[in-house]
Amino acid sequence: MKTINISRALVLALFVAGSAHAAKTDVTLGMQLEPPNLDPTGGAAAAIDEVVYANIFEGLTRFGPDGSVMPALAKTWTISEDGLTYTFELQEGVTFHDNSTFDADDVKFSIDRAMAEDSTNAQKQLFANIESVENVDGAAVIKLKTADGNLLFNLAWGDAVMVAPESVETLATAPIGTGPFIFKNWVQGSQIELEKNPAYWGEEIALEKATFKFISEPTAAFAAMMAGDLDAFPNYPAPENLAQLEADPRFAVVLGSTEGETILSTNNKQPPLDNVLVRQAIAHAIDRSAIIEGAMYGYGTPIGSHFAPHNPAYVDLTGNSAYDPEKSKALLKEAGMEDGFTTTLKLPPPAYARRGGEIIAAQLRAVGISVEISNLEWAQWLEQVFKGKDFGLTIVSHTEPMDIGIYAKPDYYFQYDNPTLQGLMVDYNAETDTAKRTEILQQAQKIISEDYVNGYLFQLAKTGVASSKLKGLWENSPTQANDLTGVYWED
Amino acid sequence: MKLRSLLPGAVLVLLFFSAALVSYLWTPFDVTLIDIKSRFQSSSAVHWLGTDHYGRDMLSMLMVGARTSIAVAIVAVGIGMLVGVPLGLAAAANRGRFLDEFIMRGNDLVFAFPALLIAIMITAVYGAGALNAIIAIGIFNIPVFARLSRGAALSLWKRDFILAARAAGKGASRISVEHILPNIMNLLIVQGTIQFSLGILAEAGLSFVGLGAQPPIPSWGRMLADSQTLIMTEPQLALYPGLAILLTVLGLNLLGDGLRDWLDPRLRRER
Amino acid sequence: MLHYLIKRTLILLATLIVASLVVFVTIEVVPGDPASYMLGLNAQEDTVAALRAELGLDKSRVARYFSWVGGLVTGDFGTSYTYRTPVADMVADRMWVSLPLAIYALLLSTLIAFPAGVYAASRRGGTTDTVVMALTQLGVAIPNFWFAMLLVLLFAINLGWFSAGGFPGWDAGVFQALKSLTLPAIALALPQASILTRVMRSSLLDVLNEDYMRTARAKGLTRRQALWKHALRNAMVPVLTIIGLQFSFLLAGAIIIENVFYLPGLGRLIFQSIASRDLIVVESVVMLLVLAVVLVTFLVDLAYAWVDPRLRGAR
């Protein structure tokens, strides 16, 4: 009995000794997906940006924690009267991690590379409106084809970061950027380590070292947090554990918003889903609160259209699709579908889709619509749903910011073809007046809501878990990033 | 003495089989009904084993889950037997000849692929689902039964009564059906029970990683996967399906052992 | 013996060639394009085409098969589509997790199974035998991923003795690395140990009934001496078979356990690569595993000959 007590005391002593350190300067973050490579200009995987954005690579502009566009490598900029020429004054004394200097030639190189014919940039459309980039006396001058209010926003994307011609070949495995962290090591399948960049041009950062660990299993993520293997999990994958983590004084749960409109995407060309009455019936059959509660354990904001609630132009349209199974049945009857029908529900891997899908299937079954669920991997989903348009329903979160424009593309996978809306979006892109832009956006929200293009479920919440002493992580997720520049340990 | 494992095995297997069968006719609650408000209830007079994260009745889920597990495993083992046994018998009947070599090399080839890999590959090609789980597990059972029946048949082919049948002018296929098959039946039944239990484990494993039966069809493996993240707060959700798998497999193994002892004439004589 | 070796090697090569075809054909029909997966929802058609050309995916299947197999023979496994690193390096990295894990688990399972099996067999019908057999029944029946969950719950979360998963790399020190492999190894080893114990026991019991065991006893050997000196080696053939099978299983079949403990092993590499349609990685790793299984089987066959002199000249 005694020996046990002694050994326990020893263990305790060791723990105390271990925690009696001075303020920590390293941080270990959990991520659900491992980036396939570390070149943000050559792949779409969000995980790339989650590691490198603002940490290793920087662009001319960048997103702030609230989603606003801020200067980064571009100190200031001027816009010509006609809105076609942007002149960026660059920060001085900026070097890449391989000690080569950063200048306007690098800007030209980076943007030309992304625009090139054989470019493999996943967001090539961001650069579609750029006519040319030139180095004019050390400033980077970008000329546009047409006036475009989106350029600064576009340049803030991870896909538009600055890279150097010397190191471009190895970006995928040994990224060289201008950011406050230097890439140090990648244990594939396990973790990536970053180190403080002593020669960073900007404000000095508090951390000496950052490690990203890749833990795809939600259970393992939970276990790793509880076991103290991780300091933070900025996009914690299992909302069901949050209550418990929150109750634990070691952890703080950080809730924020994302740009992810989670929708029940509907194939607008596939009968009977091409019938607006049927789509409306589906919308009324869905109980959003049950889905948010059941799939996301309450984390998420109901939406009634394809628009983020934190955006100033947001209109609450959830009333259009209030939960009303009786009405739903009536609508089905009106559409000549009183006996219900069968359709497919193809679900990609994330928990919101898999769980939400199960709940929606049950809700639709209650009004007589039977759905066959098939769980797909992303590659299959892209092939079958996104490219092949072989689906009835699917659930997916559209995480790009301000992406209502997809409704103006008739060949987009949900195949919504409405000339009115298409015209509206043309107007929007040409419009520069903020108030008018807002008005157009609100009109567009109403149109798609009333057309019941898709079932609008909820805005994905960003549910982060961090050690209660770790400060400075982003609350919201205006873009997929784990910006560590402001992260520090509280004593 | 030998009933020691036969009886509990049979009782356990019977329990889960009848649960599966009854679930076709009746379950305490409808397992397709999702009622988020009444989730995570603990055991009560209404919900004997409580409710899960969607408010579904755990007992009903387990009953229907038993049906999925058992159906997948039985069909998979059936495929393995129906294909593997004739192959094994044919190989034994043509021992030393090309057909034998061909079948056995084919067996080795299948054996060379780790089981779960094949399952993953199949589901990658054809999508996840109970049917593909059946095919994947079934493919794995083919060489098992082919080898077993070839080995047993080979030793029988040396026996005098086979010689006698050959002396009576009977052909190889007739001898295989008339003399070999009935005599390896015991072995097949015993191995079948064991493969059955392995099939249940395999189905659970596949469902656990999402490659098995798809929702809304309940399956034990998926119930476990769903409950994984809840293991700290709602441990019973992980406990019940885990125990169900454990007990079913245990029951089948005990039954297999018991059957082997019971069917083995050598051991029977000892009794 | 030499003769036998040559013959076995030829069969081995034939198996590998057929396997490479099967693997290639199976994996090539997997729907889903690696390039569009990598480029995501907003990619333009020309971007995808450019990437496909860059990855060499625009070449014909036959050409790709031969360049793949040709590469395999020369040790060049190609370059991963998604990771953009040589497949050989990736596999080598993963191997350094999977191989030690498999060996660790096998060692554990053998270390448990040998004494347990021998002990149970030597006390057949006794209380110990009954208890050991009951435990192995449980061990065989327990789903290993469930067992793994319970292990994490107890040892990582509640007791904090081990980390919940992950692998620090061998650079972090052998002790740290082994520590992180301990729980997964236990989770893998328990069912294997149970199977091995049962095989060990029944194989020993068979041998104990052999005439030469009577001869050994008649010489004046005690029961235990006879068991160790005469029964054990004779009982090894079925045990070796199982060990061989288990090794192959542990090398790749540990996918689920690797997921539970988020270990960067081969199994998880395949899982991930299939999900991201990194076909060349999948093909190469599957081939490598097939090679491993075939080689292990081959080695087990050689081990039979080492154990049993009767098999040395005969084949």
Add this chain to the structure above:
Amino acid sequence: MSDSLLQLNGVSLSIYDTPILHDVSLQVSSGSVLGIIGESGSGKSMTAFSIMQLLPAGSELRGSIVFDGVQLDALDETQLCNIRGNDIGMVFQEPMTALNPVQTIGAQVAESIALHKSVSAKEALVQAAAVLERVGLPNKAFPLSRYPHELSGGQRQRVVIAIAVALEPKLLIADEPTTALDVTTQAEILNLLKKLVDESDMAMILITHDLAVVSEVADHLVIMRHGRILDSAPTRQIFNELKHPYTKALYTASSHSPERATQPDTQAPLLELTGLVCEYPVGQRPIFGKRKTFRAVDEVSLAIYAGESVGLVGESGCGKSTLARALLGLSPVKAGQISLRGETLSIDAGFSRAVRREMQVVFQDPYSSFNPRHRVGRLISEPLHVLDSQPSAAELKALIRSTLESVGLDEVDADKYIHEFSGGQRQRIAIARALIIRPALIILDEAVSALDVSVRAQILDLLAELANTHALAYLFISHDLSVVRRITDRVLVMKNGSIVERGDTEQVFASPQNSYTKNLLAAAPQLPATSAQVI
């Protein structure tokens, strides 16, 4: 006899409450040989294991066993281990399995030595070599590094004996040491055992079922049956008096000659073989070229006439079974002709039904000759398959009944399974199976070799009777010369695939011409004459 080395007094044994031995008392003194005789199940082997104190689990032993003044049943395991192998050696029936297959013979003999003597491992091997030399395995030809599978059965038995006598025990127990061996080897091993007893004043217990074998070796005999000693006396006295009825029955059965009234039809041969050659592949298939072959039957020619009984004798491996199988169309024939009633059979295409109707077979092992899943009725009617038209159910029933009755079984036996019958009854069923189709020739492949003497005598009678009533021809294949002599008209002696001698049975046995035949006959143990009245 207080100077006896071993004394069993009122030993009774039961295993899990099944009585095995009842009140067994016997004694052996140094330098003498005690023979224990009994048929299977008589408890003779269990008596030996009781002495060794190596009994299966659940055994309960009563009575006293005194060895060299020590009460064996009172010793603990350690003390017993010191006696086993050291003071008492034991030799078993089955030399093929009595040695550990994965250890060299040297190691196995040396282990025995090292176990009981404090000698170095090296010294133990040196001594082992000497012992092997003593049992007739010279080191030059049989180095210590040989493995058991590289030796023949007789040589293995010598190794087992070497293990048993390595420490010059006071008592050697030999349990059926020659039963599994050929006659010539049997004679050699018996001689070796005798020599060892004579050389070292050792006592020996020789357990066997064969009266002839013990008669030449033992000084004193004990006859056992059902776990009891029925008769016990010096060897000569036993044979002279045949006092106990069972002893007498055994003696009579062992020398039993069935009455045969043979009238072979010597007009034209029923079956004729000309230059028959059978080969089978051995070893492993080379990568290129053909496998090596072993010629098991080398240009054998013979003829069997209707109603005739022909014996084919030879030691194991001489090709007699291959020949039998070739005759049945079960083994491929490389060259030569088989003709039936003057018609040459096409060998390659398999025998026609008409041919199969004429020839049937009875195998040696009554336990593996029947499909355990079928009832006797179905078992014996299997050959009917070759009939052109199948009998009706009623006909079949009648046929089964009459056939069963003709082999001394009952109609009701048709509905039983084979495991319900004893060995002798099974052999009757095997004969019924051969008989049901009314063949002209039955090949009896060691058909009575596995049977106890008394049962064997009954089967021989049955065979003789059937030959008489059905005008059957037999090809009687056996290694047992005495049996062949008693049931055949003509005999062929086979060695290494060839017939070395042939002729009328009596003539061959009385004055063999070939040296091999002479050796065979000389080696066969003979029953001593008796002065008692034998019916």
